[in-house]
Amino acid sequence: MEVIRLDKDYVQYTLFMKALADETRVKIFDMLSKGELCACNILEDFDITQPTLSYHMKILSESGLVNSRRDGVWMKYSINKDGLDLLKNLFDDISESIRK
Template sequence: MENKYADFALLFKALSDETRLKIIDMLSCGELCACDILKYFNITQPTLSYHMKILTQCGIVNANRQGAWMYYTLNEKTVKEISEYWSKSTSNKENCICHECENRTCSAGNCKES
């Protein structure tokens, strides 16, 4: 697995907000207009725009302007990459990062001096 720690740190930082997590959950059902998303929150339109900017800049959400309205969808490619990264990062594997250190071995996920 190519190490993309910095990229995934930005993605997880974007997901570290309760409002943004709710938006992701809402978008899991399909495309939504910003006006429809806004109905579910007690926030202003500029605050929603701020959250959507974060989600689109890191690639989790796609934005599509249709006239005066913005429509949002999940970026399935990024969602899949996050899922694969998390699965690989949290499982025991042959190419564990601790194997890169000399004089270390991995035992049950714990790195120890040899």
């Protein structure tokens, strides 16, 4: 029987998964993979209101997957590489475990 490693942050993994459990947020996350984007540019790709976009961005930001910064009147968003690496490591560990 394999012992479960307790050094993993399952609470954080859950926040990541919840943040990505919505099609709009997955698309936004994919858009950000190409670089930092202004909220106005993200909004152009969706048929949603600015408050709805803010709601989605808040969830992504609070999960730790996305960074946000104010630039004048606009918010700019980018992928948080540390959060992405942590999520990637979870899947890498799972993938490695099932290959054994």
